[in-house]
Amino acid sequence: MIDLRGITQIYPGPQGPVEALRGVDLRILPGEVFGIIGRSGAGKSSLVRVINLLNRPTQGEVIVAGHNLAQLNEAQLRAARRDIGMVFQHFNLLSSRTVFDNVALPLELAHMPRPAIRQRVLPLLELVGLTALADRYPAQISGGQKQRVGIARALASRPKVLLSDEATSALDPETTGSILSLLRQVNRELGLTVVLITHQMQVIKQIADRVAVMDAGRIVEQGPVLDLFTAPQQAITQRLIDEIVPQELPASVLTHVRQLQQPAPGCAGGLWRLSYAGELAYQPLLSQLIRIHGLELSILHGQIDEIQGQAFGSLAIYVTGAPAQLQAALLQLRSDGVRVQEVDIQGASHV
Numbered sequence: 001m002i003d004l005r006g007i008t009q010i011y012p013g014p015q016g017p018v019e020a021l022r023g024v025d026l027r028i029l030p031g032e033v034f035g036i037i038g039r040s041g042a043g044k045s046s047l048v049r050v051i052n053l054l055n056r057p058t059q060g061e062v063i064v065a066g067h068n069l070a071q072l073n074e075a076q077l078r079a080a081r082r083d084i085g086m087v088f089q090h091f092n093l094l095s096s097r098t099v100f101d102n103v104a105l106p107l108e109l110a111h112m113p114r115p116a117i118r119q120r121v122l123p124l125l126e127l128v129g130l131t132a133l134a135d136r137y138p139a140q141i142s143g144g145q146k147q148r149v150g151i152a153r154a155l156a157s158r159p160k161v162l163l164s165d166e167a168t169s170a171l172d173p174e175t176t177g178s179i180l181s182l183l184r185q186v187n188r189e190l191g192l193t194v195v196l197i198t199h200q201m202q203v204i205k206q207i208a209d210r211v212a213v214m215d216a217g218r219i220v221e222q223g224p225v226l227d228l229f230t231a232p233q234q235a236i237t238q239r240l241i242d243e244i245v246p247q248e249l250p251a252s253v254l255t256h257v258r259q260l261q262q263p264a265p266g267c268a269g270g271l272w273r274l275s276y277a278g279e280l281a282y283q284p285l286l287s288q289l290i291r292i293h294g295l296e297l298s299i300l301h302g303q304i305d306e307i308q309g310q311a312f313g314s315l316a317i318y319v320t321g322a323p324a325q326l327q328a329a330l331l332q333l334r335s336d337g338v339r340v341q342e343v344d345i346q347g348a349s350h351v
Contacts, residue, residue: 001161001193002028002051007060009046009217020046021057022217033187033194035204035225037240038214047214048165048197052084053077065160082110085154085192089166091146093138100125100134103152110157124152127189128182144175151182155190162186165197180206201240205229205307213237226307230277231339245305245314253300257318269320271300275339281311285338293329295321316343 009021020043028034038044049055050062053069062069067080093102103124107117125131128148138146147167154162164183168176184207187194196208204211204225212222213236221234229245232238257271274285281304289295297319304313319326333340 001030003063005061035208035211042214043217085159273341277312
């Protein structure tokens with residue numbers, strides 16, 4: 001559905017050229033919810049504006065729904081953009097127009113007859129839950145309702161792709177959840193490909209199928225959301241995940257672990273971080289370590305959460321046992337699909 005090839009974006013700056021995007025390659029499949037996440041300045045907003053060619057890349061190809069947008073003339077590009085809806089952070093509603101008329105605006109600009117506009121807009125207002133507010137003005141509705149108007153407006157031209165550029169960052173958590181649920185509903189019922197631009201991993205966790213992590217104009221990691229949560233490969237990804245699934249141990253716990261007495265003769269001790277997902281979340285992992293491998297362990301930190309109906313969990317444990325037993329336990333956990341990190345106790349700040 002969306003294929004970006006070698007995208008480079010260079011802007012002029014007071015200190016010289018600024019390279020906002022650096023050779024980005026990205027493929028987004030039809031019908032998926034794809035998240036693009038990164039800190040401020042990572043290049044994610046530049047990237048989303050390339051997808052509909054609001055920003056023309058300095059180098060590279062932008063292919064959407066089979067069209068190489070950079071090769072189209074102005075008339076062809078306008079037609080192609082009808083397949084790409086966009087939802088903005090700050091709503092961009094016209095204060096002098098009602099909810100109905102804001103949704104109808106792109107249809108009016110396309111010179112659609114008024115009866116046909118009404119037939120198109122009313123079902124959209126029902127879809128986003130605003131039928132009763134059709135005659136109100138933006139100043140008379142809440143922020144979440146304004147964003148629902150923005151979504152309905154973006155859907156008015158019946159696009160194949162919906163771009164969401166930080167669409168929930170100005171909303172409170174409860175309203176954010178309802179807007180994300182609406183975007184997932186739109187994705188499923190209308191078969192739209194949805195691209196989410198965000199700096200919030202909670203947004204990715206709630207509805208994205210796959211995610212790309214951006215840093216300094218590059219995609220540094222991408223894959224299914226569950227895979228990134230259970231086995232992040234990059235430090236920036238781990239830091240983003242830590243914001244909603246914190247792994248930091250209390251200082252008092254770390255101090256206690258560091259001060260543990262030496263294990264008994266012939267034994268060793270270690271601090272392990274376990275990450276697991278799916279059916280593994282329901283397996284008796286710890287009892288197996290004790291029963292099969294004869295280890296002693298203390299649970300220092302743990303939690304379980306859910307992504308798209310799939311459970312994932314993490315545990316920080318201190319284990320003691322004979323070196324051979326510890327090694328056998330590590331091998332078994334990893335062969336079973338559990339990600340195990342052996343943590344340096346003296347240097348640990350996160351587990």
